Amino acid sequence: MPKLQSDEGARTRHFAQPLTSLMERRTQSQQTDAYLEHARVLARQVCCAALERSQIDLADIGLVVGVSCTGVVLPSLDAELIPILGLHPGVARLPITELGCGGGVAGLARALDYIRAYPDRAALVFAVELPSLTFQPDDHSVDNLIAAIVFGDGAGAAVLRAGDTPTGWTVEHCGTMLVPEGARHLGYELRDGGLRVVLSRELPQMVEAHLLEAVESFLAVAGTTLAEIDLVAAHPGGPGIFDAIERALRLRPDALSTSRRVFSEDGNASSAGIFFVLDAAEKMRSSGRVLAIAFGPGLSIELALLRLTL
Numbered sequence: 001m002p003k004l005q006s007d008e009g010a011r012t013r014h015f016a017q018p019l020t021s022l023m024e025r026r027t028q029s030q031q032t033d034a035y036l037e038h039a040r041v042l043a044r045q046v047c048c049a050a051l052e053r054s055q056i057d058l059a060d061i062g063l064v065v066g067v068s069c070t071g072v073v074l075p076s077l078d079a080e081l082i083p084i085l086g087l088h089p090g091v092a093r094l095p096i097t098e099l100g101c102g103g104g105v106a107g108l109a110r111a112l113d114y115i116r117a118y119p120d121r122a123a124l125v126f127a128v129e130l131p132s133l134t135f136q137p138d139d140h141s142v143d144n145l146i147a148a149i150v151f152g153d154g155a156g157a158a159v160l161r162a163g164d165t166p167t168g169w170t171v172e173h174c175g176t177m178l179v180p181e182g183a184r185h186l187g188y189e190l191r192d193g194g195l196r197v198v199l200s201r202e203l204p205q206m207v208e209a210h211l212l213e214a215v216e217s218f219l220a221v222a223g224t225t226l227a228e229i230d231l232v233a234a235h236p237g238g239p240g241i242f243d244a245i246e247r248a249l250r251l252r253p254d255a256l257s258t259s260r261r262v263f264s265e266d267g268n269a270s271s272a273g274i275f276f277v278l279d280a281a282e283k284m285r286s287s288g289r290v291l292a293i294a295f296g297p298g299l300s301i302e303l304a305l306l307r308l309t310l
Helices: 002-007 028-054 077-085 100-117 142-150 180-185 203-222 239-249 257-266 270-283
Strands: 061-067 092-096 122-129 154-161 168-178 186-191 194-199 231-234 288-296 300-309
Touching: 028 077, 028 122, 028 154, 061 077, 061 100, 077 092, 077 122, 092 100, 100 122, 100 154, 100 168, 100 186, 100 270, 100 288, 100 300, 122 270, 154 270, 168 203, 180 186, 180 203, 203 239, 203 288, 203 300, 231 239, 231 257, 231 270, 239 257, 257 270, 270 288, 270 300
Parallel strands: 061 092, 061 122, 231 288
Antiparallel strands: 122 154, 168 300, 186 194, 288 300
16 A cells, blocks of 8 residues: 555545544445535535635626535535525526536536626536545455545635636636547446446546547637647646646646646545646746646546636
């Protein structure tokens, strides 16, 4: 285990519950109860922070996109949050579950679609993930052990609205590409003991083989090229994924330093991870055009072109 941990570049992680409790056997009902207990708190915190930062009139929020793949609850978390946050009961809701680690970028994409269709409205996007609660103590597979090391709990949120902003983030374009032959390399399997992670060692190879085509096609539609990108904000999926991205896009060795730092300090927070990376980029004052990249089951490549103005 020490060798595996060193190889994966893990330093610190955040968990919703003490490690000792995570090692206990849980029923699916117990996992769901724990997920609800902690997910509702995290989601509320990040949504309140995003709304406060945006200084938006709550009446202008017309869509709430809630993203999470580490727990399944009906009604979804957004239904509980809407009255707590003081949003109008007529707000549209879009829960996203099955896009996994790509869900955060996909959530931004759906919010962008909405504000372009309704420019007088705004959208709230949040992602909350508790992968630690899916750990299976009786599963001694490599997938389960690696997941325990690379994943960490976390949440993030953003408010999108139409119009020019003098400072801050602007989402310019979003896109996706499905790689069907990668379907078996990433995801979750719902078993009697709960969610079992699927994390193939062939995933970096799939990323390296298909990412350049996806990025070049995406940027061409957006009217730009990779040479005009100032920062690549990669989902913090781990060193193997980072290396594959750098090789595929022919990036300089330090191009993903922000993403690598986030992974080292916070781990892979699944769909919420991209919010961690964008926040870190802003704190480092990495202004300019930013290409956000994330991967989800499918295999799906989720892409967003953003601009950070300081």
